[in-house]
Structures are given as C-alpha cells and as structure tokens.
Amino acid sequence: xxxxxxxxxxxxxxxxxxxxxxxxxxxxxxxxxxxxxxxxxxxxxxxxxxxxxxxxxxxxxxxxxxxxxxxxxxxxxxxxxxxxxxxxxxxxxxxxxxxxxxxxxxxxxxxxxxxxxxxxxxxxxxxxxxxxxxxxxxxxxxxxxxxxxxxxxxxxxxxxxxxxxxxxxxxxxxxxxxxxxxxx
Amino acid sequence: xxxxxxxxxxxxxxxxxxxxxxxxxxxxxxxxxxxxxxxxxxxxxxxxxxxxxxxxxxxxxxxxxxxxxxxxxxxxxxxxxxxxxxxxxxxxxxxxxxxxxxxxxxxxxxxxxxxxxxxxxxxxxxxxxxxxxxxxxxxxxxxxxxxxxxxxxxxxxxxxxxxxxxxxxxxxxxxxxxxxxxxxxxxxxxxxxxxxxxxxxxxxxxxxxxxxxxxxxxxxxxxxxxxxxxxxxxxxxxxxxxxxxxxxxxxxxxxxxxxxxxxxxxxxxxxxxxxxxxxx
Numbered sequence: 298x299x300x301x302x303x304x305x306x307x308x309x310x311x312x313x314x315x316x317x318x319x320x321x322x323x324x325x326x327x328x329x330x331x332x333x334x335x336x337x338x339x340x341x342x343x344x345x346x347x348x349x350x351x352x353x354x355x356x357x358x359x360x361x362x363x364x365x366x367x368x369x370x371x372x373x374x375x376x377x378x379x380x381x382x383x384x385x386x387x388x389x390x391x392x393x394x395x396x397x398x399x400x401x402x403x404x405x406x407x408x409x410x411x412x413x414x415x416x417x418x419x420x421x422x423x424x425x426x427x428x429x430x431x432x433x434x435x436x437x438x439x440x441x442x443x444x445x446x447x448x449x450x451x452x453x454x455x456x457x458x459x460x461x462x463x464x465x466x467x468x469x470x471x472x473x474x475x476x477x478x479x480x481x
Numbered sequence: 482x483x484x485x486x487x488x489x490x491x492x493x494x495x496x497x498x499x500x501x502x503x504x505x506x507x508x509x510x511x512x513x514x515x516x517x518x519x520x521x522x523x524x525x526x527x528x529x530x531x532x533x534x535x536x537x538x539x540x541x542x543x544x545x546x547x548x549x550x551x552x553x554x555x556x557x558x559x560x561x562x563x564x565x566x567x568x569x570x571x572x573x574x575x576x577x578x579x580x581x582x583x584x585x586x587x588x589x590x591x592x593x594x595x596x597x598x599x600x601x602x603x604x605x606x607x608x609x610x611x612x613x614x615x616x617x618x619x620x621x622x623x624x625x626x627x628x629x630x631x632x633x634x635x636x637x638x639x640x641x642x643x644x645x646x647x648x649x650x651x652x653x654x655x656x657x658x659x660x661x662x663x664x665x666x667x668x669x670x671x672x673x674x675x676x677x678x679x680x681x682x683x684x685x686x687x688x689x690x691x692x693x694x695x696x697x698x699x700x701x702x703x704x705x706x707x708x709x710x711x712x713x714x715x716x717x718x719x720x721x722x723x724x725x726x727x728x729x730x731x732x733x734x735x736x737x738x739x740x741x742x743x744x745x746x747x748x749x750x751x752x753x754x755x756x757x758x759x760x761x
Contacts, residue, residue, distance in 0.1 A: 473723030
C-alpha cells in the first residue's frame, strides 16, 4: 500500500504501517550512525539527556556527502543498519521508535520493535543523489567533530521509503523474497 | 625512456576521483536498464526506477551517485620505460585523492588506524596498486569502493579436491549471506588462484572489468553466465525486497596456483559500481 505520512511517529501511526508498504515521509528526522549512536547510548547510561527529544522520533542512519555551494546537503542515502543493532533497542526504549536504513536486523532489534511499537523503514541504498532532493533543511546539532557522522536535524518532504519490518515483526526481506520464489 | 611529472598523476587522479563518483559507467547503466525491463514485481520495478533516476540526477548535477564515495582504489599500470620526475609517486597519488575528495565535495570515509580509528579528514591514503608492464604509457584507474558491499566479501582457501563445485557453492553462499546488506542488485567479483592475497586482488580487478566484457577464456565466460543465472535464481532481488535482479554482473579472474591449493576470493560490489580510467 502507498501511504503519505507526517511525523511525529506516534504509537498509533507506527502500528498502522505494515511491512511492504511504500511510504512517503514528511517531517523532522535526525541523522546518526556508528560513532553517534555509541555516544548517545553512553550518555543515556550516565543518565544524561540526548541532544534531541527522542519521543516519537525517527533516526536516519546516514553519513551524508558534504554540501556543494547552493545545496542543502550532499548525497544522503542510507548506511547498513545492522551496525546500529547494538544500540537500537536502547534508542527505542527512550521513545525513538523509527529507524531508516538498509539491510538485515538482528532478532533482538525486532523483539524491541514489537515491545516499543518500532518501525524499520528502508531507503534505497545507493540512491543518495535522489534522497538528498527530499531534504529541505539540514542543521548540525551535535558531535560536529565526527564529520559525516555528526548529528543532524533534517526536514524531509515525501521521502520515498519502504516499511521493511513493522511493529508486529513482519519482515519484507522474508516475505518479498518468499512471494517472488513462490510465483516463479 | 619517457619522463612523466608526478604532478600530472595528481591532476589525473583528482579528476578521476570526481568523475568516477558522479558518472556511472555506461555498461553498468545498460545492465540496470535491461534488468528493469525484465522485472515484473511492482516493488522491484519501483526500486530499479528510483536507482535509474538517481544516477541520472548525479550525472546531470555532478553530485555523488552514492554518499559513500568509498576508499579510493587507484590502479597504476606503469610502462617499464617510464621515469617519474618531480616528486614522490605515492604522495602524488594521495594528493590527487586529497584534492579530488575536497574539491569534488566527496565524503571523507577513511580512518587513519583500523583499531584506534580517527578520520584522516581527506580520504587519504589511497589504496594503491601498481603493476609494471611493457611500454612507456601509464594507465590510471580509480575505482571508489564503498564498504556496505566490501563488508560482505569473503575469501576461502579450498583443497583442490573441492573442485569447481566448491567454487560454485562458495559464490552462492557468499551472495546468500550478503542478502540485502550490500545494496543489491550487486556486482560479484570472483578471483580464483594465485596466493591468498592475489586471489583477493583478482576479485577486486574482476569488479573493475566492464560488465559487457566476458572472460576471454570460454570456460570461465560460461561459468560467469551460469553463476549469474544461479545468483539471480536466489530471488533476493533489488534491495533484497524479492525479484529477478539480485546481481547485474558476475566477473571471474584467475591466475595459476599451487599444486596444493585453490584460493577463491569474492568481492561484492553494489549497483553503484564505479571506475574510471585514463591512459597517459
């Protein structure tokens, strides 16, 4: 099903999304990958606040290319989500239930998604030039020293995504392939 | 003997870094378009449409096709009658990478130490491969290599008794393990023979070979075709969402090897398989 959604990703909205849905997402999202997640989870362990309000937030696993003069941001496609598996349950536990990336997730991430009504969206890996066009503003909010891995606040409009794993644990990687092989 | 200034090497490497990252090679575009024409699932078609739209945007606007502009793999085939003047060749190549990644607004993705990390800030050093060949030309190829796919690569030291079937099973196993992670449709580079290290280099060279140029040995050309069909029968499909197109190409490179062994390396690349060559 094709759906246009606007953030925040409330529990109700999250639960309405199903694996295999095509989604056009509009709203504010936050970028983070390996090093940023490590810092955020260490901050939470120390009882400190995150650089943004995680409640109903969506995190985009991306390290964008630098912006050329006149660009909002450089090419910005998803990175492999599995590297954030160690941190994702902690991020969901404080409310950040949306993740945008590509590639397989561990069972413990899927379990956390069921527990916290999480949604794992896939953006097309390698389509960084196209995805950058949906990003209307970008603001660096923390970890500037991490360069491409710094924490950025983005406003996106109609970002084309697929629901890969939904809040019930249904997984497009499993069903999409099985459906194809069954039809063959 | 021909003298070549290393400054010229810097200029060419800079230009190739930028061009390789912004303009997808024609053979890769062709392969993606013909796979799009064959897909019948709506999700697979939609993904391939967006992939094609993406490289057209990059081409038109001179922006990186993918934000992972990779480690700069630089291959130099140096004619034995060439004498480099004006400085250090290695430093000249790194300077070309430094300028290309800075002036081209490409992402700097290299850490200075594999364990202690720390971004070098300019995407240096290049992964430099040199080969001495007859003549007085220098052939420079820059192939930026992203790590979403590099991480799904594998190498195995087979006993000769494993035979061709062992190689075939290893290719399927590696693509199966890679699944959706390397941004399929992927390009599969297979290196068979040589030593442990040479097999890996062959696999990397295999992904640099145009997809419309088969192995010159008919035995391996047939094997490339057969294994591409088998890989595509897995049904992983574009982005792993299911479909006919798991890989758009599978190239095999080989070398003689030892009586006791049969090394095999598989280098996985994504649909943004980039390389650009210039001959001086």
